[in-house]
Amino acid sequence: MTGSTTGVPQAHRTAWWARAARATWRYVRRAPGTYIWLAILLVTTEVIRHVDAATADRILHRRSTNLHHLQVSPVRVLATSALWIAGGGWLSYFALYNLFHVPAERWLGTLRWISVAMLAHVGATYLSEGLLGWAIHRGLAAPRAVYTLDYGVSYALAGVVGVLTYLIVRPWRYLYLAGVLAVYVVGVFQGRDYTGIGHLSAALIGLACYPLTRR
Structure with a gap:
């Protein structure tokens, strides 16, 4: 017994x-693409955690989508900058990816989902860095700003947040859209930097991806 x-x-x-x-x-x-991306982010996050500050700085600067790198090796830095987390821990991005990327990939399919994410990542990078370049040319920013550290997955995330507007049924769609725009517009005024402009630009690019949402 x-x-x-x-x-x-x-x-x-x-x-x-x-x-x-x-x-x-x-x-x-x-949502295979989302979880492959999260797995890569987990590895790169652990790499940064286990190296000294000087080595981490060198690693991230080589992958920065600053004006200098966009001129000399744009494809390399645009691809590799989206494999590192800037600010926040991996667990917070795990939650955000499940909240936004997972439903977007299931809804759009992996190819169209990653297309929206990369359009937002690339487009917002060029818009924000282009504005920075204009400011440098006009003397509104220091010339050394061409080497500003700029990397991370937040532009791609903002684009997916934007495109998810079309998944939500009316009238809740408009409430969601108002919330998204409010968050990113407030971010522009609070941060007062080109990253905030990049996030807002990425969300708007996501909204402009409406044709990709039509089956």
Whole structure:
């Protein structure tokens, strides 16, 4: 009797873990691109955590989409800058990716989802850095600003946040849109830097991707 009573709970626990694993895999495989991206971000975040400050600075500067790198190696930095997290921890981005990227990838499909994310990433980078270049040319910013550190996944995220407007049914769509615009417009005035302009630009690019949402 002792073996029977202890074996049943063990069997139940094993079955529960098996069901949980299957459910998790079903959830993940419906948005493969999002979770591959998160896995890469986890690796790069751990790399930065385990190197000294000088090495981390060199790694991130090589992947910065600043004006200098956009002139000499634009493809390389535009691709690699989206593989590192700027500000916040990996867990916070895990939550944000599940909240925004996962539903967007499931809705649009992986190809159109990543197209929106990359259009926002590239477009907002060039818009914000182009404005910085104009400011440098006009003497409104220091010439050394061409080497400003600029990397991360937030522009791509803002673009996906924007395009998700079209997934929400009316009239809640307009409330969501008002909230998105309010967050990014306030960010421009609070930050008073070119990154805030980049985030707003990325959200607007996401909104402009409406044709990609039509099946």
